[in-house]
Amino acid sequence: MKKIIAIIVLLNGVFSACKDNFEPLVTSTVTIKAKYPNTYSEEFASGTTITFTSIADGSVKTAVTSSTGEAIFKDALPGNYNISASRSLTESEAQTLTGISKAITLNGVVNAVAVIGVQNPTFQVSLQGSAVGNLLIKEVYYTGSSTVSGGTYFSDQFVEIYNNSTDTLYLDNLCIADINGNSGLINPTSLPTPFNIDKDNSYANNIWRIPGTGKQRPLAPGKSIIIAQDGVNHKDASLNPNSPVDLSKADWETFNQRPDNRDVDAPDVPNLERVYFTGGFDWLMSVFGPSLVIFRADFATLEQVPIPGAAATIAPRIKIPNAVIIDGVEFLKDGSSSTFKRLPVALDAGFSFADNTYNKQSLRRKVNTTINGRRVLQDNNNSTADFEKIASPTPRGF
């Protein structure tokens, strides 16, 4: 019996020695400092809402910075986190900080910061922003629909552009572009766009332009235009009766003329000018979520940049400076895809997403207020806050 006990004790020692234990779990206190742009009269931003999101499980904590611009998050578990910050300045606050009396929303993002248990780290998030108002992307229907036979249908995609100002604006030479990069973890090897290190520019796959000489395409306040992938009635029995939209009355379509005529021109809807194109037979926005910008620029002045790491046969992308972009929106595959953001934070501090592909859902900008029947849409340069997910698209409607 003693021998048996001795053997058990010996085995216990052997087995215990085999175990390669990690250290006990330790949490951290994380301090996040919000910083104004360098041109502002103050360095750190009090009253800034900080969102601290665990990449692992998606859990979100929020806090507002103190008078020293600091927000403190206690008991943070080891792991990687995304930090976002938002600060809306009133006219008087903007006057104090910048000398310009114009309301503005500042945003900042720092992605994938590492919190290691033995440290109590401090991170700094720099706020950036631009003035509110102007032309806006009101709605993007990109998810597509399923067919009667259970197939997929994406030709009914459209983008709606809205005049959110109090003045008539002219759309002549307005360009629309989709930005390079995956929408999320489409497959296990999907990577974020390599351009995301450039915070001052966006890199377009394709660019389309509204033709005009300057004053030919007026858009009244509170009015919008529809840009369809294909300007036809998609509900037609020969197309997809399950489609939620009739785009035969769209203002524009993106006709991609090809030798094989795979993209059919809808005769009743005028075509946008195809300025630059790297896609397939049509302007297919990613059904997982596109990133779009509207801007004005002389295309000849825009730099063409190869995709880092891509083969030489891959067409370059078009570098669009933030300064010429009027509005940008970011839609990703889902709520966990933040690291795949393509637009600089200064243009869009967040992102929105649909529940799935081919489910008819559309992403529409929220209405901030209504003045004399004119809807003023919300524009915080943050798609997370500005857009809502709706079950079915509402071209020209709400």
Next chain:
Amino acid sequence: MLKIYSYKLKTIIVLIANLLAINTFGQTLKQDSLHLLRDNRILNTFVLSTNPATLSQKIYPQYGYVNVGANSLIGNFIRPMEANSTFQINVETGGFKVLKGWAYNVFFNYHKQFDHDLAWSGIANAYEGNPFVWADSSVGNWERDHIKTSINVATPIVFKKLRAGLTLNYEVGSGARLSEPKPFYRQRYLTLQPGVTWTLSQKKTIGIGGKINFLQEENELGFFGNSNVLLYRLRGFGTFSKAPFVSGERKRKGADLQTNVHYHHYHNDYELFISAFAAHREEEVIEGVAIQQPTGYFTEIKYGGNTVLQKGNTQNGKSVTIAYQLKNGYADDVIFRAESASYSEHILNVNLSVWNTKLLKKTLLHFTLSPALRTTDYTDHATLTKFIVTNLGSSLKVNWRKQLLPNVNLQLQPQLGYFHVISNSFINQRPNVITQSLILPDYNFFASSFTQFGGFAVLEVNQPMAGILHTFSFLNVNRFVVNNPFFSNRNSVQINYSIIF
């Protein structure tokens, strides 16, 4: 719980096969001796020690058998990652043979299983201990196919004192959920189990054995689906990562080492058997194929043993069996670089048995009282979750057998039990979707007192001229929860038909 039922089913099948084969292959029909092992009226050192060298210590009859059976489980008294209902089909064949003193025991088993309404789990078995589990919130139906083979060989005695034995087990299986994202698994177990016994004297034997089990499970998800899945990668008992997946691969691989010792003393008036074991299991979970990323390491250490004291003889006797097992498991998380979760389990089982036979009338009356004490302790360090449940209870079985006709035997074994939760506590200071959806319901499962009743019936029909014995068995066990509105019951029904030749 499914494993417990499966284990019971397997044990019953093997025992029936062994016992009835003994009768069949005896030159004279010895129905009473056929049932000795099944009734635990003689010590089965092979089962108690798991040492294959003990196979050739006793003179077993040589036999073969074929068994077909079906098993149904239904009811909501389940853990949250178990199927609401399960239907199983088993086909098994095997036998025992002695050639020139070498003992061979083999079997081949095919197992088909249909699971209905299985939620969360996206792997083969979420409750094997390793907490690094793939899960999604969908509920679906699974189909599984498994094949298991076992070869046990024991040498004759050499050097007048030594016997050696080796067990080789191989199990391979696959299964998939029929609904999206259509998770799929392939699983393989390979076990080598050597052992030796040493005869100290005519009535005393000691033995030492070992076991090494290599396991591998490969998982795929999304490859045959049309939709994306929000995949929860569980990393503890509440800790998780979640991410959308179109498709993905996972692999679990590891090894399980075990050693055991036993001492067996046979006396004219009593028989004493003492055994102990220690086991160590290491597993690694990896995701990805081209770029493999370890996600967690799991370690489990088990100690245990049993003591059996038996007095009297096979006609009139009594026995006491005390079995104890301590299990400790740890999850080391790669993201935290720290231990994310742990669990421990203490199980104490006692069997008090008394029997009396009336040989002339071919009847048996056998009572077995089986008190049990079990403590379960789960801790998750990140979500500050901890639950401890202690359960005390007992079952009583009455075994009655009668020879109805010269070649027909009937056995009835009603059972009744009650298991009471004597202490329980649950703390969750950082609740999240997983602690609420999986851990709290799991705690509720453990913290439920329940009654258990059912019965086992066997009809044996002998064809002595053909050398064949037919057995028809029926087992029904019901558990009814008495103190928890979340659950009602769980019912198990097993039907088997065996031919022993």
